[in-house]
Amino acid sequence: MDQLEEILERMRNHSTNSCRNAETPESSRDSDVCPLCNGDEWILVKKDGIERAVPCKCRERAVMSRRLRFADIPEAFRGMDLKTFRMDVYRNPDSKKKVSDACKIIKTYLDDFEKQKEQGMGLFIWSRTKGSGKTRIAAGIANELMKSYAVKFAVSLTILQEIKNTWRKDAEYSESRLLDALSTADVLIIDDFGVECPADWINDKLYQIINERYINRKVTIFTSNESLETLQYDDRVTNRIKERTYQIAFPEESVRDHIAERHKEEMIEKVMKGRNNG
Ligand SMILES: [Zn+2]
Known part of the structure; x- marks a missing residue:
């Protein structure tokens, strides 16, 4: 079975194992x-x-959201929409297949999100290559889920930095409050997971957050330059993630430059068209 079939099969199982009724999504956007x-x-x-x-x-929610005010979608990705996620910028045949499978899995996941959420199932989106589109797709997922849920989006390093900040004397809030807020967000998206060197305190804090989310079946979505197998963290961290995510391999191709090129081409086309029409 390839990645696509295997994950879709796993998703179906999680869907049918569900015994509780679907909860109605709370209207919980910060802006409401x-x-x-x-x-x-x-x-x-x-x-x-x-x-x-x-x-x-x-x-309570407002206070929590202030505590997590660092956890927002980066400016550059605010408008990212899954419908406009470009698959045509990938050039290698292998990349095209991988990204198309990944998008199918993500679509199925989101269509079935109520059920997946009940089971606490998230995603682990990875590829070793930087600029392969992982953050873009994660931001797209965040924007989609934000329509109905409280979604927090943070770069892994920022989370760790925020934890460190709470150790200062003049800290605005305590470490336990921050960890609590991170543990209770409906959907937490951790971007660029696994870049930091796995010091003991990092393993401990990450485990605390991930385990708490595991126990309470909260959805966590990761992007990473490592597979779960090569991630440098404790097994207790990776095992929790393994159990509660669908692992999605993203293309090993950087499309950052291709996207910039494509935008330039389109701009030129637009200008030329404008000229011909005018
Ligand atoms: Zn009120």
């Missing part, structure tokens, strides 16, 4: 203004004739 408090995060409640301010239901 809460209708109860108009975004104040506090509401007035009258008790025994006395009015007092109590935290609104939305407050």
Whole structure:
């Protein structure tokens, strides 16, 4: 069985194993203004004739999202849409096959996301080559899921840096709060996983986050320049990931330059067309 068939088969199994009813997706985007408090995060409640301010239901999520404000889609990928993900920029036949399989798997996954989410199944998108489109596709997935879920997107190194920042005396929040916020986000996308050298503290913190997400069946999506087999982390980290992700091999071809070239060509075409029409 090749990658495509194998993963689709695994997805079907996860779909049918589901015993709970699909939950209705909460409206949980950060940008949504809460209708109860108009975004104040506090509401007035009258008790025994006395009015007092109590935290609104939305407050907890808002606080968490502020804690994770570093976890946003990078500016360059904000508008990335899966529908406009370009498969035609890959030139090697092997790349074309790989990217087409990868996109089929991702589409099936997203179409079935409610069920996959119940099972806590995420994705592990990898290829050794930088610029092969992994971050672009991950951003596209993030933008798609953001329509219905609280999605956090962070570069692996940034997460570790943020953890380190909490060790400072003047830190804004504690390490445990940060880890808690990372552990409870509906969907966490970790970009460029596995570039940092695997010091003991890194293994420990990553395990804490990943294990907590594992226990609570939270969806985690990774991009990496390593396969799960060559990742330098503890087995306890990689085993958790192995169990809860579909591993998707991305092409070993950098398309960064091809995309820039293609954009230039299209620009020229547009200009030429404009000239012919005008
Ligand atoms: Zn509210």
